Amino acid sequence: MPEILHYSFMVRALIAGILVALAIPVMGSFLVARRYSLIADSLAHVSLAGVGAGLLLGVTPIYVAVPITVAGAVLLEWLRQKQRISGEVSLAILMSGGLALAVVFANLAHGVNTDFSSYLFGSIATTTTQDVIVLGVVVGITLTIIAFNYRALLYIAFDEAGARIAGYKVSLLNYVLAAITAVVVVLSLRIIGGLLISALLVMPVVTAAQFARSFLQTILYAIIVALVAVVAGLIVAFYAGIAAGGAIVLTALALLIGAFILKKD
Amino acid sequence: MSNSLIDLDNISVLFGAETAVKQVSFCVHAGEFIGLIGPNGAGKSTLLKVILGLQMPSKGRVRKDATSVIGYIPQRGDLGPIAMPISALEVVMLGSRGSKQVALRSLEAVHMADVAKKRFNDLSGGQQQRVFIAKALASDPNVLILDEPTTGIDERSQTEFYDILRDLQHQGMTIVMVSHDVDTVLRLVTRVVCLNQTIVYDGPPQHFESDKYLPSFFTAQHRQLHHHHGGQHA
Numbered sequence: 001m002p003e004i005l006h007y008s009f010m011v012r013a014l015i016a017g018i019l020v021a022l023a024i025p026v027m028g029s030f031l032v033a034r035r036y037s038l039i040a041d042s043l044a045h046v047s048l049a050g051v052g053a054g055l056l057l058g059v060t061p062i063y064v065a066v067p068i069t070v071a072g073a074v075l076l077e078w079l080r081q082k083q084r085i086s087g088e089v090s091l092a093i094l095m096s097g098g099l100a101l102a103v104v105f106a107n108l109a110h111g112v113n114t115d116f117s118s119y120l121f122g123s124i125a126t127t128t129t130q131d132v133i134v135l136g137v138v139v140g141i142t143l144t145i146i147a148f149n150y151r152a153l154l155y156i157a158f159d160e161a162g163a164r165i166a167g168y169k170v171s172l173l174n175y176v177l178a179a180i181t182a183v184v185v186v187l188s189l190r191i192i193g194g195l196l197i198s199a200l201l202v203m204p205v206v207t208a209a210q211f212a213r214s215f216l217q218t219i220l221y222a223i224i225v226a227l228v229a230v231v232a233g234l235i236v237a238f239y240a241g242i243a244a245g246g247a248i249v250l251t252a253l254a255l256l257i258g259a260f261i262l263k264k265d
Numbered sequence: 266m267s268n269s270l271i272d273l274d275n276i277s278v279l280f281g282a283e284t285a286v287k288q289v290s291f292c293v294h295a296g297e298f299i300g301l302i303g304p305n306g307a308g309k310s311t312l313l314k315v316i317l318g319l320q321m322p323s324k325g326r327v328r329k330d331a332t333s334v335i336g337y338i339p340q341r342g343d344l345g346p347i348a349m350p351i352s353a354l355e356v357v358m359l360g361s362r363g364s365k366q367v368a369l370r371s372l373e374a375v376h377m378a379d380v381a382k383k384r385f386n387d388l389s390g391g392q393q394q395r396v397f398i399a400k401a402l403a404s405d406p407n408v409l410i411l412d413e414p415t416t417g418i419d420e421r422s423q424t425e426f427y428d429i430l431r432d433l434q435h436q437g438m439t440i441v442m443v444s445h446d447v448d449t450v451l452r453l454v455t456r457v458v459c460l461n462q463t464i465v466y467d468g469p470p471q472h473f474e475s476d477k478y479l480p481s482f483f484t485a486q487h488r489q490l491h492h493h494h495g496g497q498h499a
Contacts, residue, residue: 033349155359158351162359165317165337166404205349213384214352 004238013124013191013244016132017230020188020200023139025208025222026146027181028201029215033157035087037205039076039178040185041198042091045098046072047186048194051119052105061119062131065186072098073182077175102194122193122245124237135187142180149173154215191230193245200226203252210259225255268295270333270408270439271316276325278311285311287463288325293408298430298440300450300470303460309443312460313412316441336360336401338394338411353388353396354381360403371399375429391422398429409433411442415449427453 004010024040031037050065057064072094079090106116118126146153155163156170164170185197192200208221233248240247269292278286286308293299303309314320315327317337329335354368361367372378375395380388385396394414401409409430415423427449434440434455444450450457451470459466459473466473 029349033351035348151359151363154351154355157349158356159339159359161317161319162337162339164319165335166359166362209348209350212350213382214350214355216355218350 004235007238009125009127010234010238012127012129012132013234014231016127016135016191017234017244017248018227019132019135019139020184020191021226021230022223023142023184024188024197024200025204025226026143026219027177027184028205029208029219029222030146030153030157030177031181032202032205032209033215037202038088038091038095038198039073039181040201042076042095042098043069043073043182043185044189044194044197045095045102047098047182047189048102048119049098049105050186051189051194052102052109052116055116056105056109062134062186062189065189066183069182069186070179073178074175077178081171081174118193119189120193120195121243122189122191122196122248124191124234124244126190131187131190138183138187142184145176145180149176153177191244192248193243196245196249199249199252200229203249203256204229207252207256207259210263225252229255269293270295270330271441272328272330273312273316274326274328276312276315276322276327278308278315278320279323284462286315286322286460289460289464290325291458291464291467293439293441295407295439296434296437297456298434298454299442299456299458300454301441301443301458301460302445302447302450303465305445307461309460310412313410313441313443316410333408334404334406336404336406336409338397338401338409338414340413340416351385352381353377353383353385353392356385356396357381357399357403360400362404364403367403367405368399371403372396374402375399389422390418391425394418394422394426395429398426402433406438408439408441411440411444413443413445415444415446423449 028037028040031039047065047069050068051061053068054061054064076090076094079085080087109116152163152168152173155166155168156173160170188197188200204222204225205218207225208218212218212221229252230248233251234244236242236251237244237247271293273289273291276286276289277284289312301309301312311320315322317335318327353372354365357368357371358365361371369378369381372381375398377392377395377399380392380396385393388396397414415426418426430440430442431453442450442454451473454470457466457468457470457473458464
């Protein structure tokens, strides 16, 4: 058995990482197609506010972050659907507002700031068995919801008006996609980190899009790319003693650059 | 009326204080090929949205026959430059609700079976528009609604596109098409509806051009159009 697997924290991190790599590129494919890839970034910042509040209150941060982030997702989608303000403006407002709250909460919750940085950049040492189980359940539910609504979500991603005409419940599905994105984002915080999560949502999808001939292929390739990035990144993080999120995202970036170079020929 | 598939009854659409569509009534009968024309800002697209159920009218009612199934072909630009890969087959399967068999048959109907596995955004404008027809056909419609379908497509592809529409109409399809291409509309359709907020002409294409019927604003625009085309139709 390789040395890395002797450490139970590392085994937990790898399992959690693989679960994240299964779910995030699938959601990412739909979000990138809708030009809504920044939603994960905004939601991650909101979730950090929830984490900060949790640390301040002395409650498990995730339990505070999930409802706050889902509320943020629903608010974003509502703003988008009502077209009160444009999509990217509402994303920007939520993003900076969320981070500002997060910083203030974290400052107030003095003494736990070291823990807070693991939510910013990810950490391999902090994933508990309970984290892994909850993540497994959520990823299972997420992929099931997406599989059952695959056609409708694809229709919405490429032609929202057409999907409405065809009779799909477009508004409801948009809220559902935003909400499950929120939950998966929160649960991925410990592995990837809030500041880096959107990279895992976008980069594997863009890498896959260089070679895929169909949407389904894009999803499958993106999962493979994300798995490689997460596993390689975690291994690098372990041996180099660096933040997991940074190592994972740099691996994903290297794969993306490689894809661009290969595609050029 | 027994054979009316869509019945617009005194439709008005207001955006704030601005009137987009004013007291429009007309029926779409089975087998008709209606060309919906009018100057820019005449409310054509708004009226289409009302028919499609994407826009609630401020006044009036839309009745659709229980047998009417609408296939919609958007302006090509409406899907934008698609950033993500989607195959032509996947686009058509959106219309067939996932049935690959129906989708392939629809692609064959528009002579596009050979591009099924190609990326949609690698296709030419004309090919993309034919894929859209296939997508609309895959939902097994009896009414096709098209919004400026040939915008940005080269002339040969336009001709092929219109040939397909003509064939479909001969097979019994009811068609409503918004177009700025008045000459083509007059050659193709069985009925012209000219809109300028309200309906200013509704009748056969043969009568549309006679001085008696042609609305004055259109005479100017129409002449201009001819002028643009080098006056070949004048």
